[in-house]
Amino acid sequence: MGLNRSTLLAFLLIAALIAVPFAAPYIGGNYIITQATRVVIFGIVALSLDLLIGRSNLVSFGHAAYFGLGGYVVAIASFHLANDIPLLGWAGSNEALVVWPLAMLVSGLAALVVGALCLRTSGVYFIMITLAFAQMIYFIFVALKFYGGDDGLSMRSRNLFAGERITNATTFYWICLGALALCLLVQWRLIVSRFGRVLSGGAANERRMAAMGYSIYAYRLVAFVIAGMMAGLAGALYANLNRFASPDMMSWLLSGEFMVMVIMGGVASLFGPIIGAAVFLLVETSLSGATEHWQIFFGPFVLLIALYAPRGVWGLVRGGGK
Amino acid sequence: MTLALETIGLTKSFAALRASDAVSLQIEERESHALIGPNGAGKTTLIGQLTGEIIPDSGRVHLFGTDVTQWSVPRRALHGLGRSFQITQLCMSFTALDNVALAIQATQGHSFRFLADASKDKKLNDPARDVLARVGLADRATIEAQYLSHGERRQLELACALALGPRILVLDEPMAGMGPQESARMIEILQALRGEITILLVEHDMDAVFALADRISVLVNGTLIATDRPAAIRANEQVRAAYLGTEAH
Numbered sequence: 146m147g148l149n150r151s152t153l154l155a156f157l158l159i160a161a162l163i164a165v166p167f168a169a170p171y172i173g174g175n176y177i178i179t180q181a182t183r184v185v186i187f188g189i190v191a192l193s194l195d196l197l198i199g200r201s202n203l204v205s206f207g208h209a210a211y212f213g214l215g216g217y218v219v220a221i222a223s224f225h226l227a228n229d230i231p232l233l234g235w236a237g238s239n240e241a242l243v244v245w246p247l248a249m250l251v252s253g254l255a256a257l258v259v260g261a262l263c264l265r266t267s268g269v270y271f272i273m274i275t276l277a278f279a280q281m282i283y284f285i286f287v288a289l290k291f292y293g294g295d296d297g298l299s300m301r302s303r304n305l306f307a308g309e310r311i312t313n314a315t316t317f318y319w320i321c322l323g324a325l326a327l328c329l330l331v332q333w334r335l336i337v338s339r340f341g342r343v344l345s346g347g348a349a350n351e352r353r354m355a356a357m358g359y360s361i362y363a364y365r366l367v368a369f370v371i372a373g374m375m376a377g378l379a380g381a382l383y384a385n386l387n388r389f390a391s392p393d394m395m396s397w398l399l400s401g402e403f404m405v406m407v408i409m410g411g412v413a414s415l416f417g418p419i420i421g422a423a424v425f426l427l428v429e430t431s432l433s434g435a436t437e438h439w440q441i442f443f444g445p446f447v448l449l450i451a452l453y454a455p456r457g458v459w460g461l462v463r464g465g466g467k
Numbered sequence: 468m469t470l471a472l473e474t475i476g477l478t479k480s481f482a483a484l485r486a487s488d489a490v491s492l493q494i495e496e497r498e499s500h501a502l503i504g505p506n507g508a509g510k511t512t513l514i515g516q517l518t519g520e521i522i523p524d525s526g527r528v529h530l531f532g533t534d535v536t537q538w539s540v541p542r543r544a545l546h547g548l549g550r551s552f553q554i555t556q557l558c559m560s561f562t563a564l565d566n567v568a569l570a571i572q573a574t575q576g577h578s579f580r581f582l583a584d585a586s587k588d589k590k591l592n593d594p595a596r597d598v599l600a601r602v603g604l605a606d607r608a609t610i611e612a613q614y615l616s617h618g619e620r621r622q623l624e625l626a627c628a629l630a631l632g633p634r635i636l637v638l639d640e641p642m643a644g645m646g647p648q649e650s651a652r653m654i655e656i657l658q659a660l661r662g663e664i665t666i667l668l669v670e671h672d673m674d675a676v677f678a679l680a681d682r683i684s685v686l687v688n689g690t691l692i693a694t695d696r697p698a699a700i701r702a703n704e705q706v707r708a709a710y711l712g713t714e715a716h
Contacts, residue, residue, distance in 0.1 A: 334581060334582045335581055337584045337585060337586065338580055338581045338582055338583060338584070338585055339572055339578040339580040339583070339585045339588075340578055340579055340580060340581050341585070342565075342569060342572065342578070342585045342586075343569075343572075343578045345558075345560075345561075346558050346561070346569050349558035349559060349560055349561060350556050350557060350558045350559070352520075352552070352556045353552075353556040353557055353558060353627065354569075355520075355539075355540040355541050355544070356518065356540060356544055356549075356550050356552070356556070356627075356628075357541075357544055357569065357570045357573045357627060357630075357631060358541045358542075358544035358545040358573040358574070358631065359541055359573055359578075360539065360541045360542075364578065364579075367579065
C-alpha cells in the first residue's frame with residue numbers, strides 16, 4: 146500500500162510538471178511558467194544533492210558552488226562571444242549543446258578537486274570543509290571584477306539550442322523538464338546499480354564495507370563528481386532562465402536552501418527532493434508575497450517538517466516511517 | 468609449509484599502556500586457532516593490527532607469506548582475510564541477502580558499474596544464497612538485518628565474511644551475547660568450516676574454545692604467555708594463574 150501511495154505521488158508530480166505549460170494561460174501565464182522552471186531547475190540540484198546526502202551519507206554544505214560555476218561558465222562564454230574578446234584563443238560560444246556540457250565539465254572538475262580533499266574527512270568536518278571550499282569559490286568570483294565581481298554577469302541573450310533561439314518561456318521550460326527527466330533516469334540507474342549499492346553500503350556501515358574489501362573513498366569521489374556535474378547543468382539552466390549569473394548563485398545561503406529542499410522533500414527518495422524543491426519555492430513565493438518578513442514564518446514551517454515528518458513529504462505520504 | 472598468519476614482535480602502546488608487547492604469533496594454514504585472555508589483555512588491539520584497523524608501533528604482520536603491515540583494511544580483506552566484529556557490523560537497512568551479495572560483489576572486481584540493477588543480478592544473488600544456506604539463514608534472506616535476532620545477525624556477519632571466499636577467518640567473539648542454543652548453533656557452523664579455512668577465534672566462551680580450537684594462544688597484559696594444544700593449555704600453571712583460575716572455576 147505504501148508503495149502505491151508513493152507511486153501515486155510520483156505520478157501526480159510528473160503529471161503536474163507536464164500540465165504546467167497547458168494550464169499556464171489560465172492561471173498566470175509566463176509568471177507561472179517561470180516559477181515552474183525554477184522548480185524544475187532547483188529540482189535537479191536537490192536531486193543531485195540527495196545522491197550525496199541521502200544515498201552516501203555525505204552532507205555537503207557547498208553544493209551551490211557547483212551550481213554557480215555552471216552558471217558562470219555559460220555567462221562567461223556568452224560574454225566573450227558578445228564582446229568579441231577571445232578567451233585563451235577561444236571566441237566563446239552561445240550554443241547550449243557546447244556550453245552546457247562545458248558547464249558540467251567545469252563543475253565536475255571543481256567537484257573532483259574539492260571532493261578529493263573533503264572526502265578525507267567525515268561527519269561535521271566534512272560539512273565544514275565543503276562549506277569552506279564553496280566560500281572560497283564564492284569569493285574568487287566576487288573578486289573577479291572583469292566578470293562583474295559581486296554585481297554578477299549578464300547575458301545578452303539566452304543560449305541557442307542546436308542553433309535555435311529559445312525566447313519562448315514554454316520552450317525553455319520543456320528543455321529544463323527534459324534535463325530533469327534525464328537526470329532522474331541517470332540517478333535511478335546509479336542507485337540500483339552495483340555502484341549505488343556500494344554507496345549506500347558505505348552510508349549504512351563503513352567498517353563493514355572496509356572489512357569486505359571496499360575502498361569506499363573512490364566511489365564517494367565519483368558520486369561527488371556526478372552530483373557536481375548535475376548541479377553544474379542546473380546552474381547553466383538557471384543562468385539562462387535569468388540571463389544572469391552572480392556570486393549569489395554560490396552563496397552558502399543557497400547551499401543551505403538546497404539542503405532544506407532535500408530534507409523537506411525526503412532524503413534517499415528519487416522524487417522526494419524534487420517535491421522538496423517545489424514545496425520550498427511554493428511556500429517561499431507565497432509567503433514572501435504576503436510579507437517581507439516571510440522567513441519568520443518559513444523557519445517554523447521547516448521546523449514542523451523536521452519534527453513531524455523526519456523523512457520529509459515523501460516519507461509522510463509513503464507512511465510507515467521505516 | 469607457509470603460515471596463514473604470522474606476527475613478528477608486534478608492539479602497540481596507548482600512552483603508558485602497552486596493549487601489545489612484542490607479540491609473535493604463528494597460525495598455520497587450515498588450523499583452527501583460539502586466542503584467549505582476560506579482559507583488557509589486548510585481544511581487540513591485536514585483532515585490529517591483524518585486520519589493519521590499527522597500525523602497530525613496531526613489528527610486522529605477514530598474511531600467507533606476504534608482509535601486509537602497511538596494507539589498508541580493504542586490501543587485506545581482498546587478500547583473503549574475512550572477519551566478524553565484536554559488536555555486529557552489518558548494513559542494517561539491507562536485507563540479509565543484500566548484505567551477503569554486497570560481499571560477493573566485492574570479490575568480482577571493481578564496482579564502477581552504473582546501469583544494471585544489482586538486486587536482480589544472478590551473479591550476485593545465487594552465490595549469496597548459497598552462503599546464507601551454509602550459515603543456516605536460507606529462509607531469512609529477504610528480512611532486513613535490523614529485524615533479525617541477535618544470533619541471526621552474528622550468523623549473517625559470518626556469512627558476509629565467508630562470502631569473500633577468505634583463506635583466513637578472524638572472528639572476534641562470535642558467541643558474545645548469545646544464549647546457549649544460539650551458541651551451540653554457531654559452534655556447529657564453525658565446526659563445519661574447521662579444517663577447510665584457517666580460523667582465528669577470539670572467544671570468552673571456554674566451551675566453544677575447547678570444542679573448536681586445534682591450538683590456543685593466551686594473551687595476558689599484551690604478552691603471549693603460551694601457545695599450545697588445548698590439553699596442554701588446560702594444564703599450564705601460568706595460564707591457570709593468569710586466566711583460567713579466575714574465570715573457569
